Amino acid sequence: MTAYLIRRVITSIVVLIGVSIVIFFLLHTIYPSPAQDVLGAKATNAAVNAWNKANGFDRPWILQYLSYIGNALHGNLGYSYKLNQSVAALFRERWARSFYLSGMSLLLSVLLAIPLGIYQAVRRNSLSDNAMTTVAFILYAMPVFFLALILIQAFALSLHIFSYEASQSTSVWAVMADWHAMTLPIATLTLISVAGYSRYMRSSAMDALAQDYIKAARAKGLPERLVLFRHLVRNACLPMVTLIGLSIPVLLAGNLITEQVFNYQGLGLLFYNSLGNVDYDVLIAYTLIGATLVIVGNLVADIALTVADPRIRLA
Amino acid sequence: MRPFARTGAKAAILAVVGATALAACGSSPSGGNSVQLTPNGAFGKVPAAAPFGHAGTITVAEPPGATPTWIFPVTPGANGSVYTAYSFQAEMWRYLYMFPDGAQIQENKPMSLASDPVWSNGDKTVTVTMKNWKWSDGQPITAADAEFFVDLTKAAVKVSPADYSQYVPGVGIPDQVVSMSTPNSRTLVMNLNKAVNPTWFFENELAGITPLPAQAWARASANGPILDFTNPANALKIYNFLAAQSKSTGTYASNPLWQVVDGPYKLTSFNNTTGAYTMAPNTSYSGPHAPTMSTLQAVPFTSDTAEFNAIKSGSIDQGYLPFTDLPQVNSIESTYNVFGYPGFGFSYVTYNFKDTTGDFNNIIKQLYFRQAFAHLEDEQGYIKAFFHGAGGQDFGPVPQVPPSPYTPANAKTNPYPFSVSTAASILKAHGWTVNPGGTDVCSKPGTASNECGSGIPAGTKLAFNLIWNTSPAIIGQQITDLVDQAKKVGINITLKSDNFNHMIATYYDVAQPKNDNLWAMEDFGGFSIASYPTMNGIFNSTGTYDIGGYANPEADKLIAASTTSSNPAAVKAEAAYLTQQQPSLFQPSVDNIEVWKKTISGPPASFESLTQYQLSPEFWYFTK
Numbered sequence: 004m005t006a007y008l009i010r011r012v013i014t015s016i017v018v019l020i021g022v023s024i025v026i027f028f029l030l031h032t033i034y035p036s037p038a039q040d041v042l043g044a045k046a047t048n049a050a051v052n053a054w055n056k057a058n059g060f061d062r063p064w065i066l067q068y069l070s071y072i073g074n075a076l077h078g079n080l081g082y083s084y085k086l087n088q089s090v091a092a093l094f095r096e097r098w099a100r101s102f103y104l105s106g107m108s109l110l111l112s113v114l115l116a117i118p119l120g121i122y123q124a125v126r127r128n129s130l131s132d133n134a135m136t137t138v139a140f141i142l143y144a145m146p147v148f149f150l151a152l153i154l155i156q157a158f159a160l161s162l163h164i165f166s167y168e169a170s171q172s173t174s175v176w177a178v179m180a181d182w183h184a185m186t187l188p189i190a191t192l193t194l195i196s197v198a199g200y201s202r203y204m205r206s207s208a209m210d211a212l213a214q215d216y217i218k219a220a221r222a223k224g225l226p227e228r229l230v231l232f233r234h235l236v237r238n239a240c241l242p243m244v245t246l247i248g249l250s251i252p253v254l255l256a257g258n259l260i261t262e263q264v265f266n267y268q269g270l271g272l273l274f275y276n277s278l279g280n281v282d283y284d285v286l287i288a289y290t291l292i293g294a295t296l297v298i299v300g301n302l303v304a305d306i307a308l309t310v311a312d313p314r315i316r317l318a
Numbered sequence: 319m320r321p322f323a324r325t326g327a328k329a330a331i332l333a334v335v336g337a338t339a340l341a342a343c344g345s346s347p348s349g350g351n352s353v354q355l356t357p358n359g360a361f362g363k364v365p366a367a368a369p370f371g372h373a374g375t376i377t378v379a380e381p382p383g384a385t386p387t388w389i390f391p392v393t394p395g396a397n398g399s400v401y402t403a404y405s406f407q408a409e410m411w412r413y414l415y416m417f418p419d420g421a422q423i424q425e426n427k428p429m430s431l432a433s434d435p436v437w438s439n440g441d442k443t444v445t446v447t448m449k450n451w452k453w454s455d456g457q458p459i460t461a462a463d464a465e466f467f468v469d470l471t472k473a474a475v476k477v478s479p480a481d482y483s484q485y486v487p488g489v490g491i492p493d494q495v496v497s498m499s500t501p502n503s504r505t506l507v508m509n510l511n512k513a514v515n516p517t518w519f520f521e522n523e524l525a526g527i528t529p530l531p532a533q534a535w536a537r538a539s540a541n542g543p544i545l546d547f548t549n550p551a552n553a554l555k556i557y558n559f560l561a562a563q564s565k566s567t568g569t570y571a572s573n574p575l576w577q578v579v580d581g582p583y584k585l586t587s588f589n590n591t592t593g594a595y596t597m598a599p600n601t602s603y604s605g606p607h608a609p610t611m612s613t614l615q616a617v618p619f620t621s622d623t624a625e626f627n628a629i630k631s632g633s634i635d636q637g638y639l640p641f642t643d644l645p646q647v648n649s650i651e652s653t654y655n656v657f658g659y660p661g662f663g664f665s666y667v668t669y670n671f672k673d674t675t676g677d678f679n680n681i682i683k684q685l686y687f688r689q690a691f692a693h694l695e696d697e698q699g700y701i702k703a704f705f706h707g708a709g710g711q712d713f714g715p716v717p718q719v720p721p722s723p724y725t726p727a728n729a730k731t732n733p734y735p736f737s738v739s740t741a742a743s744i745l746k747a748h749g750w751t752v753n754p755g756g757t758d759v760c761s762k763p764g765t766a767s768n769e770c771g772s773g774i775p776a777g778t779k780l781a782f783n784l785i786w787n788t789s790p791a792i793i794g795q796q797i798t799d800l801v802d803q804a805k806k807v808g809i810n811i812t813l814k815s816d817n818f819n820h821m822i823a824t825y826y827d828v829a830q831p832k833n834d835n836l837w838a839m840e841d842f843g844g845f846s847i848a849s850y851p852t853m854n855g856i857f858n859s860t861g862t863y864d865i866g867g868y869a870n871p872e873a874d875k876l877i878a879a880s881t882t883s884s885n886p887a888a889v890k891a892e893a894a895y896l897t898q899q900q901p902s903l904f905q906p907s908v909d910n911i912e913v914w915k916k917t918i919s920g921p922p923a924s925f926e927s928l929t930q931y932q933l934s935p936e937f938w939y940f941t942k
Binding site: 040041042050054084085086087088096097148152155159160167168171173262263264265266267268272276279280281 | 387397567819
């Protein structure tokens, strides 16, 4: 296990370096320097050249890359000329908000999807299974913004139960405490996610139910409750482990549409606005962090899978 | 001037050289200076002012992406925006001369900090006399404070031309100012390097001056001594200090520098993550305002959808109606007043006069072709079908609405009204074989009046491309109809969709001449323009924003006259010529639609000016 972990970590670092080089190269090719945006359209070539020289953008891209990585390893992710703040500060202000919104919805999705999927598998083709499948398909097919608008109209503007917008506090503790404001955005993401996850869970549980060990458990007279909890759940959850692992990047990437509709300042919105503003340093930092999280998510999923299923050998 | 992607809301970028202002109402808010707006272009109406009830906290919507990132009024291009200039900084520091007056593009004299300038020395010297207004620290606003601003802009552009967003090298303030003097505390004498058009310099240059509190800001460190800012070395130190303070967005509300204001408000809180801020009334404000001013609370939004949800819930007092939500206007009319009017500017399809593909450069330089093409545009139809009635027709660079004293006669009625048959007749009369539904072909090459024109050989086809901005959707709707109408007269246009940033970065003769043969026409949006609407920079051959490489010696001459001659009608002559010449296809302007609660009132002009991007909550109050 330890040897496997070391190998995986080393491999992940190599992959991460490769990904960062590719990302940096691509961004550099498309957008060699932010000089024109910083200096404005009226800036002369001389002014642009002077700015590039002063800020190191006149050097070969590989040297710029090495400088960037060196700075990043020391916590310096660059500076947003548009927002007049360091990129690290911008991320610090937002990551916890995005993490809470996405994390809470992910957690609720999993907690709802697992029993739902199992229930549907056990009662497959029943009226309740078909009804839940229909609802799941509707939610799965529904655009996030549309579901969000429906929930806002129904529960905020018509029934006045919840707020039409997410919490505006910049303290994550205050955000977490503000259920009145956070229920609808979390519910939106949860409903969309649970629709997909429950389908995976149902399918996985149906496969597991057909396995010999389930039949054996039933044959030896175990109560159905124990069959399900002791033998089915753990095995049926294996695909979910992978799914959850792959969802880790989403925790920080933010959910752009939800953040937009619910007026929530998170990382997704920061990235979107940075795209519009061509905010170079924010874009590259966000992309690199996203790539890191994908790799970490994969690693975590693989490790979690081995923990959940000892039959899987790590070699 | 800057290009913008048209939107129905306030997101448009605006860089007006002149300042903007509101109608004066004195201390009696019911005496508002309501203007008579033309019905063309107006959506909804502004009710008369109701009796004053009480002050309170007025919440206003801050549009998506408008978070201020600069507080110091000498603003770099990277941090400048219409919102920062006219809804954030302008609440704290006022312009020397305030424009517009409600929705009328003219000076609002009672709101200005100085009397109108007096010219001498053959229009090379201008004298400005300050009014007796005061800073919030009780000190008088002096001529030296206006001089301080100019000296700081000089220092800023020495650091980088981009450090003053309104800077045009060699033109206007600060480059044309060779010397300044203050013979007394209220008089500023400014000597220029050459004679200028007084109206242009007044409206577009002097009006951009923001007097700054030299008694508090002319220092190089927080606790340093007050320096002589007329010394350029000191001015540079002061500029660097103030710019550094302005970069510290987290200290905007706590930094004592920014508490010395001459506008109606002082910043009391600012959240640099969300952009939310609160401003308290400046009790020393010398200008006209409501009997008791209300606190201002700006509420940021991440999208138009979020903002409209807030309106539907009735949780903000003043906001905007996103254009896409216009069909839902009935759902809010019981709670909110609604008024829309176009911002001062124009939308257009840019022609590329440098595109040699299929001899398009030679085709587009023919006036008859541009006129025929203009006949294919159904402006009234667009407003009715695509704008839901919320828009105004524009026929030239100076729009028909909002009212401007510089709108030429030929821009008040459509010189090239929609008529497919007229377009076809013009083409036939100039040697083209018109193939409705197909592609026209030049059958009479030559330069005679009944021939295709110089550089257009026989067999040349009327087929070219048009690149259009997908946001907002009304651009695509108009372009699609235009292409359909063009097809009826055998003009074959290939459409390609794109986005604003990529278009400006790619299809731009001045910046990217290597791409000239990639595009024949493009529609990225348009321009917001200054109150004195010269097209200097847009349609002169050396203009920074001459995107399609339009070059016309007569236009150059008229544009130059607008900034250098003493003729006050020069800019009108310029606009008349450009309207006749159609250097681009001018399109109707969509309204900026503003909403405010029916429990809020004030002088009508203070609400009308919202459509011109000007926020003036100092006039507003609660009616009950």
